[in-house]
Amino acid sequence: MNRDEIPPGTLYLLILKTLALQRELHGYEIAEAIQRTSDDVLQVEEGSLYPALQRMLIRGWVTAKWGITAGNRRARYYQLTAAGRKQLALEVSQFERVIGAITRVIQTA
């Protein structure tokens, strides 16, 4: 199976979107969700989620709290905040603008 590295700068977007769909997820679940939703095309270097999550915590886009997994282990669950939702909208529109522009360029015959 061919897996592609995610385009640079889109990691926040992916995490934000993933969290927007679920109430709360821990790190492993976020990685899984991204891979699953992208039909295993998008490959996140899983560990790099964590520095990104830290940055999002600092910016106040997500909050974290400790909970218990199905396997009865402690896990840190992340949740989107209002500021995070706003950021998601912003990143989505930015991403669409860029992708739209790129698409127009490559489709020009």
Add this chain to the structure above:
Amino acid sequence: MEWLKELGRRIGMLLHLRQFRADLEEEMQLHLDLRRQQQAEQGMSLDDARFAAHRSFGNATVLKEQSQMTWGWSWLESLAQDIVYGVRAMLRTPGLTIVALLSLALGVGANTAIFTFMDAVMLRSLPVKDPGQLVVLGTAKDHGITDALAETNLYSYPFYRQMQQRNRVFSEVAAIFSMTNVVHGYVAERSETERMQVQLVSGTYFPLLGVHAMMGRMLTDQDDNSEGNHPVAVVSYSWWTRSLSRDPSVLNKTLRIGSTAFSIVGVTPPEFFGTKVGESPDIWIPLSMMQAVPPYWGNYTDNYSESLLLMARLMPNVTMEQASSNVNLVYQQISQQFIAAVPNNPRTQQARSELPHKHVPLTPMATGISQIRAAFSQPLNILMTVVALVLLIACANIANLLLARSAARERELSVRQALGANRLRIVRQLLTESLTLALAGGVLGVAFAAGANRLLLRMVSGADTLPLDVSLNTTLLLFTLAITLSTAILFGTIPAFRATRLQLTAALKDGRGASGNAAKSPLARAMVISQVAFSLVLLVGAGLFLRTLVNLNNVETGFNKENVLLLHIDESSAGYQPDDSRLVPLHQQIERQVSALPGVRAASYSSFTFNEGSWNGSVYVQGYDNNKDVNVPHNVIGAGYFAVMEIPLIAGRSFGPQDTATSPRVAVISQTMARTMFPAGSPIGHHYGMGGQQHANDIEVIGVAKDVKFGSLDEPAAPLDYLPYTQYPGYLSDVEVRYTGDFASISSAVQKSIHSIDRNLPINRVSTLDDQVALSIIDRRLLAQLSTFFGLLAVFLSSIGIYGLMSYVVSRRTNEIGIRMALGADRSRISWQVMREIVLLVTVGIAIGVPVTLAGSKLVASMLFGLQGTDPWNLLTSICLLLFVAILAGYLPARRAACVDPMVALRCE
């Protein structure tokens, strides 16, 4: 405010760093475990599953680091590392560190201490509302009472009211009595009197300053609108604390001062000490009560009883120029009106002609009025320069020591640079080390300053400690921080940049570094040279001030200051009126009774002894050029005064029982008065008078006394006359007793004797004439003691600098010395080589220092007495001392160089 919340989160993380790391660790571990589980479920072996999980996760250590760095505290972490590293490096060379720390602590501490005094005496603003808007009319340098007709520094109460009403530039005008009334009053129902400093103020004083009561109320204009019927007083916070132990019922208490009971109506806030720096009144009483407060100075309604200082608050948007022109206009109007009201005064004509030339300067009073400022501002400026130079010398020393150390660390630094350390990173680390050193020195310095401040306050105070706030405050700590940082930059930067400017390969190849380069560093030499130059300046200054003090101590005072007990009595507070007929018998009885005590050789009384102010007046002498306006100080004395003071009479007689209130008026004049103001020949039998020509026959000269110092030790011989107490009765205050034996027992016997005459007569300021004389040169003593201390400190620091540099040079050249010796150079030649270098450095330093010293000595000329700033002996002595110490400091390393065993030296890598 988003950034603020963000900062809050970042700080929160910093405070829970351990928790943060554990959480991250646990979270990542969970991730890895879950992934491994998932892979295993897909059929991988356990080992493969773990490997796959790690592969897809990435480098966990790096990721943890990245996560932590995201929070933006990595600078702090490396700073902490640098500090720890720096402290360890310092501990490796404890000798160097101790020298550096001590010299820094002394340097920073001395600067802080002197600055504290500058701040307290000269710089600090009054703790009142908008002190920048406050001005004083006149120079505020005079204090006393005058009846001059066109006076510009002291004003009468009617003048104050006129000025208040007529000016158009001040939002408020207030008046305070130029002198403090020191009284002995009773607190509430107590039976013992207590000494109190009373400041008489106009009712507008507190409103002008915008000072609000901490308890009760402050005085208002209502307390000052009619004379004699407002017996109210405001007390200071410190008096309330001291005398009433902060009794909350203070507002129900009364003070009995003179024959009046004053109700206490308020307590001032703790920070308020009045408006005179170096004085802090205990009690404020409205001017309307001036005739009720002993010694009953001043007059409420007389246009020409001028004893007040006027202060005012500028209206907003009024400039000093506008204010000055309006004030002078109003001054002229009021003065013309006042002069017109006294057409028969003999001085009226003269006053009329002088008035147009009078000008009232406006003096800003943001920092308050001060009599001690005049005495101490120049010594403090000089001392500030001195301690700044000492700090520079200390910095040069430390820079040199660091330079030597960083040269020794050349190899370590080049290895680190070769391994890829950023040069700036290394510079930063070295600077952090310097900063750590400086801050440690700064902290020690502050502790040192706190102790030094108390010592200094004792040194500048007489019997009563000056009420100056010299505790540490924010301004001072900021000042200290600023100088500490500057020292770190001064001594740290150059060594840091030098240390990293390396020929990497050369440094790595050669184990001992490029031996020539660092050792011959012109920088290190320049620093030693400047140390020597600065030290010379300080040493010469110390010599000048020390000899000034010696000269002053050797001044012929004209009286014998040894073994004289001096005390002050307060007749006014004991209920004697100024014209009381009991005063003369009281003093005569004191004189008689105290003289008869065992151990007392003579006793008398006078209005002054030495350096206690004066009562001056113009005199008219028959046959003298009386157009010159000569003010002669008068001293009213008891019959035994000359005997007690051992002032010899040159001609005529002293006062005796024949000189009574009704006999012809007589006087003893000083030698200089006789010589300069009387016709040639003996003045005995000649007449003169106080005031104008019509008084010229009033007083007959019956004796001539040898000249004495009266106001200060460095004054030239001047006219002075002595008047008998019987003919000029009034309050006198000074009692002087010539004694033999133990001061303490005589003192208590004398006080007991006085109290047996009048039990209620307050006695205070018991001291000796010797102390009184010493107190008059306290500023010069301070300067001499401190400049000597700092001069020697400077020389000591410089010699450490020389010793350090030379030891370093010698240790770096051990190899070379060994070769020379192996080739046959003898020991004396080797040590001369080292010594030659020291002598050269010191000579250059002295050559630079001499012109600087000569220029600097001009600036301190006014503080010198009995010698010139350019005194060649002083300069020569300083140079010799400096040379001697420098050569001694250099001799030890030189001898060590000469004692090197060639074989050891050659083997030495």
